[in-house]
Amino acid sequence: MSSWIESGRKHVWHxxxxxxxxxxxxxxxxxxxxxxxxxxxxxxxxAVSSWWVTLHGHANPVIAEAxxxxxxxxxxxxxxxxxxxxxxxxxxxxxxxxxxxxxxxxFSDDGSTAVEVAIKLSVQYRQxxxxxxxxxxxxxxxxxxxxxxxxxxxxxxxxxxxxxQKLMFDVIRMPxxxxxxxPTTAEHRQIAMETLVSYLEYHHNEVTALIVEPLVxxxxxxxxxxxxxxxxxxxxxxxxxxxxIADEIMTGFxxxxxxxxxxxxxxxxxITCLSKGLTGGFLPLSVTMCTEEIYEAFLSxxxxxxxxxxxxxxxxPIACAAALASLDLLETEETxxxxxxxxxxxxxxxxxxxxxxxxxxxxxxxxxxxxxFAEATPxxxxxxxxxxxxxxxxxxxxxxxxxxxxxILPPYCISRENLEKVHRLILKSLEWVREGNAR
Ligand code: PMP
Numbered sequence: 074m075s076s077w078i079e080s081g082r083k084h085v086w087h088x089x090x091x092x093x094x095x096x097x098x099x100x101x102x103x104x105x106x107x108x109x110x111x112x113x114x115x116x117x118x119x120a121v122s123s124w125w126v127t128l129h130g131h132a133n134p135v136i137a138e139a140x141x142x143x144x145x146x147x148x149x150x151x152x153x154x155x156x157x158x159x160x161x162x163x164x165x166x167x168x169x170x171x172x173x174x175x176x177x178x179x180f181s182d183d184g185s186t187a188v189e190v191a192i193k194l195s196v197q198y199r200q201x202x203x204x205x206x207x208x209x210x211x212x213x214x215x216x217x218x219x220x221x222x223x224x225x226x227x228x229x230x231x232x233x234x235x236x237x238q239k240l241m242f243d244v245i246r247m248p249x250x251x252x253x254x255x256p257t258t259a260e261h262r263q264i265a266m267e268t269l270v271s272y273l274e275y276h277h278n279e280v281t282a283l284i285v286e287p288l289v290x291x292x293x294x295x296x297x298x299x300x301x302x303x304x305x306x307x308x309x310x311x312x313x314x315x316x317x318i319a320d321e322i323m324t325g326f327x328x329x330x331x332x333x334x335x336x337x338x339x340x341x342x343x344i345t346c347l348s349k350g351l352t353g354g355f356l357p358l359s360v361t362m363c364t365e366e367i368y369e370a371f372l373s374x375x376x377x378x379x380x381x382x383x384x385x386x387x388x389x390p391i392a393c394a395a396a397l398a399s400l401d402l403l404e405t406e407e408t409x410x411x412x413x414x415x416x417x418x419x420x421x422x423x424x425x426x427x428x429x430x431x432x433x434x435x436x437x438x439x440x441x442x443x444x445x446f447a448e449a450t451p452x453x454x455x456x457x458x459x460x461x462x463x464x465x466x467x468x469x470x471x472x473x474x475x476x477x478x479x480x481i482l483p484p485y486c487i488s489r490e491n492l493e494k495v496h497r498l499i500l501k502s503l504e505w506v507r508e509g510n511a512r
Pocket of ligand 1: 186348
């Protein structure tokens with residue numbers, strides 16, 4: 074037993090983990106493309122991009138070199154009163170990818186802090202522009218936006234947030250255009266829109282922002298939206314001057330087949346949050362982007378209108394350099410081809426899933442595939458998830474079911490052979506469950 078494994082056992086506290094009952098964590102020594110290499114030499118296919126961050130594969134040499142170069146040049150500098158090339162160029166390139174509409178980038182550290190910034194920007198915008206009564210934030214059922222207090226407040230209340238109930242602020246909760254279980258239909262869109270439109274008719278003057286995970290609710294089970302709903306939400310929020318915050322933390326950077334999920338429905342949000350894939354999955358970094366109009370509301374001789382927010386590592390140069398290298402890779406024809414190829418493989422397997430008993434729903438958006446196992450008690454705490462997780466690992470594949478939903482969200486470099494292998498394993502697991510092995 075390596076001594077560091079013993080050190081970890083004694084001193085580390087893992088995320089989202091019941092340390093009393095969880096199996097031993099797997100010691101990883103290296104990664105290459107879609108593979109993780111364990112201390113005992115075993116290889117595991119990372120079919121979930123290590124919590125949805127890894128875009129071009131583990132230890133991608135282009136990004137690794139960019140990081141090394143930047144680290145040897147300028148590793149960090151205070152970002153109040155200073156600017157550096159990687160942050161300046163990254164902001165400009167990101168703005169270009171939003172058609173020049175989102176002009177300003179505010180940097181922070183991870184998805185949760187990007188969401189905090191988005192909420193605070195919208196709320197302070199109203200103070201600065203003389204509408205301080207507009208403080209309500211609308212959030213959707215099934216939403217997940219992170220684990221800090223503000224991000225939890227706009228997320229769906231669950232067992233995860235229950236201990237903090239009294240510390241979270243109230244939001245206006247609206248139905249989402251998805252089915253909680255089984256196939257989503259046009260009816261889900263209709264219910265969501267009717268509820269939103271009738272609420273806004275009387276209350277728009279109290280609302281500052283509406284936050285969404287565009288097209289796909291990630292953490293609540295890769296629930297995929299009814300088409301057209303995002304467009305309609307944009308139209309109605311624009312009518313009332315309500316900020317649309319698009320949390321593209323999971324969906325950004327081609328996850329849904331387009332560079333950003335909003336593009337599927339030609340939607341331009343007022344604010345967007347990007348993280349996870351921003352650095353290709355190498356370093357923590359996030360950005361909250363907004364329109365020039367929002368930015369200008371903070372320009373004043375009155376210092377009270379300043380956005381007083383920042384983090385020690387805001388716009389860390391090494392992380393920005395990784396993000397630039399990742400963008401270089403994303404902007405190639407080869408990446409688009411790989412993204413398309415992944416979606417094609419997912420779709421080619423749909424009939425095989427549909428032919429199986431025990432499938433409540435199966436769905437694809439871009440590189441994201443999800444299959445819902447029919448269960449009497451669906452949801453995150455379905456006992457099926459942990460058993461399937463172990464079953465997949467024993468076959469050399471990292472898949473981390475969300476309760477009774479098994480999803481694939483692979484690095485774009487995954488070989489066709491390995492992706493097909495993952496699908497065949499999930500199909501096999503349906504049979505394994507039917508045979509009563511997961512009881
Ligand atoms: N928003 C969305 C849509 C997410 O999927 C996540 C992370 N799963 C977050 C926010 C929070 O990001 P982080 O874990 O980096 O704080």
